[in-house]
Amino acid sequence: MQNSKTFGTCITCQRYTALTKHHLTPKKRHKKKTKKKIxxxxxxxxxxxxxxxxxxxxxxxxxxxxxxxxxEKIYADEALQKHFAWVGKCKK
Ligand SMILES: [Zn+2]
Ligand SMILES: [Zn+2]
Known part of the structure; x- marks a missing residue:
């Protein structure tokens, strides 16, 4: 397990902190064999x-x-907006 952290500005709450990767499209169901990395x-x-x-x-x-x-869809969601606004107010 890697523990290295990436720091930067969170795209949703705008805090400067340790960041994690969120995949918008987790797994493609395509069965095409592609050798090239997309x-x-x-x-x-x-x-x-x-x-x-x-x-x-x-x-x-x-x-x-x-x-x-x-x-855009994540930003447009009301429940998520509330969550991000709440996180943005947290100091840590
Ligand atoms: Zn955040
Ligand atoms: Zn995620």
Whole structure:
């Protein structure tokens, strides 16, 4: 297990803290064999632990993949907005 932390500004709560990777589109169901690595940077966002936990507490993996597969959709959700606003007020 790697414990190295990436620090930066959380994209959802704007705090400068340790970030985690959240995959907007977790697993593709395509059965195509592709040897080339697909670098879909849009499918990955960097969020802090608290925001990340909230995303997964509010919605399950399938809902996230189907309904929250872009950052715009995540921003547009009221429950998530409330969570991010709450996290933004936390000092740590
Ligand atoms: Zn955050
Ligand atoms: Zn995640």
């Amino acid at each position: 670098d879909n940077l849009d499918a990955l966002i960097m969020v802090c632990r608290k925001c990340h936990d909230g995303i997964h507490d509010l919605y399950d993996e399938r809902t996230l993949a189907e309904q929250f597969n872009t950052l």
